[in-house]
Amino acid sequence: MSLKPVGIGLMQGLFVVFKHATRKRITEQYPEERLTVSRRTRAQELVWDPGLCTGCATCVKACPQGNLKVTTSVGPNNNYIVEKFENDEGRCIFCGLCVEACPYEALFFGRRYERSQYSRGELIADKDEMSGDDKERSAYFRPDLYDDLPEQTLLIYRKHKKII
Numbered sequence: 001m002s003l004k005p006v007g008i009g010l011m012q013g014l015f016v017v018f019k020h021a022t023r024k025r026i027t028e029q030y031p032e033e034r035l036t037v038s039r040r041t042r043a044q045e046l047v048w049d050p051g052l053c054t055g056c057a058t059c060v061k062a063c064p065q066g067n068l069k070v071t072t073s074v075g076p077n078n079n080y081i082v083e084k085f086e087n088d089e090g091r092c093i094f095c096g097l098c099v100e101a102c103p104y105e106a107l108f109f110g111r112r113y114e115r116s117q118y119s120r121g122e123l124i125a126d127k128d129e130m131s132g133d134d135k136e137r138s139a140y141f142r143p144d145l146y147d148d149l150p151e152q153t154l155l156i157y158r159k160h161k162k163i164i
């Protein structure tokens with residue numbers, strides 16, 4: 001057993017204290033402050049674009065959970081009119097297969113992560129809940145959106161061992 005010279009342990013402890021005392025603060029005071037999520041986040045909601053959706057139901061077939069529901073009627077030009085578009089977010093595993101499968105890029109991940117509800121029924125998102133101008137779209141599988149989104153907070157660049 002080797003003995004350290006007296007005071008080495010104390011100096012090592014003080015070094016750790018000063019190292020952490022002087023680094024940039026990374027704690028956020030939630031809920032007053034909120035983190036910016038990754039640009040490509042698969043957060044807890046899907047966003048649907050009614051202007052792009054053709055009602056083809058490819059997303060429904062891609063979903064391993066079977067929790068997307070699309071009902072259509074036939075429009076005047078023999079096109080589909082989407083009557084119902086629903087996602088049961090209580091059963092959704094946010095795998096992204098529906099987003100990837102959509103041939104018209106009408107389905108996106110949203111960026112909201114505070115989606116707790118008091119009952120499971122409130123987790124069923126309908127057409128109105130899934131669309132709207134206030135919905136923030138994630139760049140997951142939609143790289144065109146990437147540059148317009150804010151940078152993630154607490155992003156760690158491991159290459160430089162630096163937290164920004």
Ligand code: SF4
Pocket residue numbers: 062063064065066067068087091092093094095096097098099
């Ligand atoms: S993210 Fe996955 S589980 Fe959720 S609706 Fe899409 S395909 Fe289904």
Ligand code: SF4
Pocket residue numbers: 052053054055056057058059060070101102103104105106107
């Ligand atoms: S795959 Fe896309 S276009 Fe087809 S029904 Fe689903 S969201 Fe609409």
